[in-house]
Amino acid sequence: VFSYLPIEDQVAIINAITDKEMHFIMDELAFDDMIDVLEELPANVVDKILEKTPRDERKLINTFLNYPDTCAGSLMTPDYISLQKDMTVTQALAYIKKEGMDSETVYTCYVKDKGRTLLGIVSLRTLVIADDELRISELMHTDFVSVNVYDDQEEVSEIFKKYGFLAIPVVDKENRLVGIITVDDILDVIEEETTEDFERMAGVMDASDKDYLDMSVWHHVRNRLPWLFLLMCSYVITGGIISSFETVLSQVISLVAYLPMLMGTGGNSGSQSATLIIRGMSVDEIDLSDAGKVLWKELRVSAIIGIALSSLNFIRICWIEHQGPMIALTVCGAMLGIVIAAKVIGSMLPMLAKKIGVDPALMATPTISSLTDMVSVITYFMLARIILGI
Incomplete structure (x- = not known):
């Protein structure tokens, strides 16, 4: 407690x-x-x-x-069961009974030599059902997974999630067993990393490990204001782009009514792709080498979605709102281009961020929405100039 x-x-x-x-x-x-x-x-x-x-x-x-706070060494415990390879099963079980109460876990035992080099692992289940006179060297597995004391804790959590281990041995650069990390400790890390990613995806800078109610008002302001200021500046740029197309707007004022729909659809499309790609990278489903496959898939997906949304809007604009077919073509053409561009941006930016060493979570909803808004405005009004001749 x-x-x-x-x-x-x-x-x-x-x-x-x-x-x-x-x-x-x-x-x-x-x-x-x-x-x-x-x-x-x-x-x-x-x-x-x-x-x-x-x-x-x-x-x-x-x-x-x-050990640094974010490495495996800061998570491990030295309270584990270590066995010698020349022990018999009877000797090993007697040793576990003697030392087990002071150990973090007894379900997995670690075999090391006199120099503390990790040789293999053996489960308690294997020992219980094995013949009493068998040696540990005959039962242990030598194809074990281990982590280095300086491995990042997020990498360690990925190994736990991938293999479903209850514990992982921690070794130094000479493969000497230093400690173990148990699943209850890594669960705290997973929660911290998930919370941090959610906060970054929401545009909260300097994510804190304190609870929401424990942080002061000024702490919340300090975390949120800088990112909101940067996003506001991006919208100032978007506003400047809209102002540069005043001539187009003044000649066909009805175009303004469709701008929020296009910008919103672009932002939503980009956020969808970004969320899926960030999640895929976090669980090792997607690697940087898959960038070409991701791009090709998103292009096809966005083309189908864009055509479907554009077709529905063409019918709505012409038959329900009674606008001319050229205006409908402008809006729907822009819709198709915006959806494709937004999904390409949403899928590629997180991968680019990871490539240059930036947390992909920073390329989520706020950033993607800002970029796609700019793309939406430019695409819409450039297409209006071409199709409507203004």
Whole structure:
């Protein structure tokens, strides 16, 4: 419960309790939870805790605290079951019974040599049903999946999602087993990454890990205002483009009535494609090498959608609103071009962002809508000049 309290409450408790009580709290916390707590506490409080910690444990804690917050090393725990390859099944089960209560998980055991090099893994299920005299070396799997201590936590979460593991071993550059990451810890990472992507897709800068109600009004303003200002500037450009076509608007005033529909359709079309592509990249369904396939598919999809929407609007404009066929042709031609352009922009921009090292989530709804609005206005009025001759 202590590890889930707000940080200010944790500090208040630590400052108020005795050394004996503090020792009890730290002993009751799982190692990885203790590291998470220590990472959030002020330096003077951490020093106070480490002073009362045994030397060997203090050295291990300092090692874990030195890993960057976003890497695998900051998520792992050293509380795992390690076996030797020359152990028999009987010896291994006896060891698990002895050490299992202090381990994060007993379902997967890790086999390493005297130099801590990870040799293989063996499941508890395999040990339980195997003959008692078999050696661990005969049962272990050597084709295991592991991560490096400095691998990004988002990459680690993708491995968990891909393989459905309960735990993943963490090794250093010399393939020595350092710790393991369990699924309960990676779930927190997945939630953080998903929240961050949603906030960026909504145009919230500097996404915070605080709850909505815990953030002050000014914190919300600071997160939202810069992005909204940038988007506002883009709409100023769109307004300037519309102003440059005043001649067209003044000669055929009815064109204005269809502009919101075209801009809205373009923005929605682009956002649809961007959402699907961003999601596909996040779950490894789409790779940068698939850009050509994605472009070809979106071109076909957008052509069919554009023709369908244009046909419906042509009927509506001519037979329901009683406008001339040339105006209907202008609007519907623009509709087809805008849908195709918007879906190409929506599908390619996230992939371009990933290519240059920018989070693809930033290329979602707000950015796509701004760009497609500009494209919509230019396409519409240029087509009006060509078809209507104005």
